[in-house]
Amino acid sequence: MNWKAISRNVGLALLVSSLFMFFSVLVSVLNGNDSALAALAISFTITFLVGIFPFIFVRRTNAITLKEGYVTITLSWLLSFIFGMLPYALWGGPFSLENAWFESVSGFTTTGATILDNVEALPNSLLFWRASTHFIGGLGVVVFLLLIIPDSSPVKLRLVNMEISSLSRGAYGMRINRTVYIFAYVYLAIFALALILYILAGMPVFDALCHAMSVCATGGFSTRNASIGAFNSRWIEAATMLCMYLSSLHFGLLFMCVVNRSLKFMKNAIVTYYTGSLLLFSLLMGIGLKIAGFFKGWGEALWNGLFEVMCISTTTGFAIADNSAWPPVLCGLILLAAAVCACAGSTSGGIKIDRIVLFFKALGRQINRILHPSSVNEIKFGGKVLKDQDVYPHLLYIAMYTVLLAISAVLCLFIGVGWQNSIAASITSISNVGPALGEMGSMGSFNCAPVAAKLVFSFDMFLGRIEIYPVLAVVAMIFDSRNR
């Protein structure tokens, strides 16, 4: 194992985090040296020194192996979590060590679940750091790293292949090295759009900045206790929904739409399925809310239903209403939306609609095979005929997602979390949605969960964010006798 190359690349990822810590220090200074200045300044110094340290000795490396790539990705994420929790742990307040870890993991994985009962008690600089963790994690710690690595480096090609989901990589015929830049351009464009729309809709500039960082990453951290609902503005809610929707589409598709100045790429089957499922879930949610008597008018009920479904499906996790008292049927709808989630190639988590479509196509083919054994059965996806070996990893992913979900829920039950919260919080954690149900719902927090449960949920978030395989690869490498 070439630890020298790994340490250099991981150091680069830490330097990205330290850059945002430095911005947070500046925010603190602009806010008249608020109470988090020392915590952020110390965290910045420590992270910067650790990040820069390998650069003193290790020269630019030209090649890494597959295994080194997986170790680089896993370590980059894990060390970002560890160093990202420093500002919280050093600041104190409600952040015990496990709470700081949970908040950091939730931020970097763009989950948006929080342990804070009173977000507004945090100084602005720490709120900015929370939003920054979303911003870094949204594009992916490793993608930030890839933006710095030169195009010609084989390291880049290897890491792009591993970090970016195989579902999103091949689409729209882009060169693999170019994919990273396209992701970055679209990501920054959505951030800029969100920022402008929020300011135009009347949100204060600081809140607009934090929410824009959060929405483009489909994160969910807000600067207010009542989340987006605190602003009580339909314009802000509409801007949020638009940006959430854009962030949950394939970035390559958005890029092609802009470059070709045409919406023909939106006629894609996946986008149709996704948009259709969003509208269907929203309609059901709206009707449910009206029948249950939570809202007086149909308009209000449908609007709230649409917002809630979009927050869950895009894995953002903002809120305008308290879902803790909603009836079980609506909770079931929320969990279903949380499991399916958005399109591949976006910043969203979860199984992704692409895999669900693939699953149903594979199921249809299997039934067809049973009924007509001699017929030619093939799966067409995105205009291409897929081979079994291309479909197999995605079906396996759905199976692994379900197994891990079950393990997580059972573990939480053993720890002492109620059955409803065990299932709901496991689903929303592994899908990187954020808020669950009940006391961990849209207006609640995860502070009520036992320490061990918080660790389980953090692990779920991590697995969900890097789509399980890299972690399993590293674990397998540790136990593989050929590596010893």
Place this chain on the structure above:
Amino acid sequence: MKLSIKSKLTLSLSAIAAILLISATISVLEYSKMSTYVSDLIADDITSLNTAHKLAEISNKYNLDILAVIGDDAYDELPRFDQEYFLSHCDILRSSLESNVIQPLTDSVVFSCAAYVLTSLELENVLDSYFIDSRSWYFNRLQPSFALLKSDIDALETAIYQDLEKNSKTFERGFYRSIIPGIVAVAVGLLLVLMLLLFMLAYYVNPLYKMLQSLDGYRSYGKKYTYEFDGDDQLLKLNEGISEVANENLQLRKRVKELKARVSNELESNKS
């Protein structure tokens, strides 16, 4: 940018020194902050406890004086209750403790005290009166208000004790919290030391060992010096220099050997 060995070592050790400096600074700052904060809290609690004891003492003494007067049925001077002194102590309690529980309890003590003192002012009339039995007045009128005052003072003392207990727990928690930054900085310092060790071994110690091994092969068995490694500093130049010198030396030896063979051949041909 190429860094020399000197610069690399200086930079890496400076980074470790910076981390150690940060950890030391954090430890000192946290310690001083914690100790001042906790000392102040505990000092406030102890002062408040003393004040509450004083309140109990003042009211007990006054009550005993009243009992003595009632017991003797004769008096030279009526007992005097220093209400100003009592109330000033209550004010001290109110200002020194910020607890939401203690403030209303202090107010209760003040109200009970006022009721008790107001009742006790009847004493002179009771003693002068032929119709009122002073003992029954005491037990029926004064004793209940004294009991109320006493129970309020006890409740106040209990609340202050609880506050003290809570502050001790806060101190315990705060103590662990205050050492976290220090631990983090020390852990990062250790991480950097480990990384430095890894790099020193990988970039300097191991190449030096391998250079020596190659040099031994050259010296003992006349093998070619072939060791090469990846680097950009003086050690690489040193290795290249050794390689050049050793290989030149090998060529020279070969040449000397050839010359010797030629000379001996020529000598032999001359002889024949």
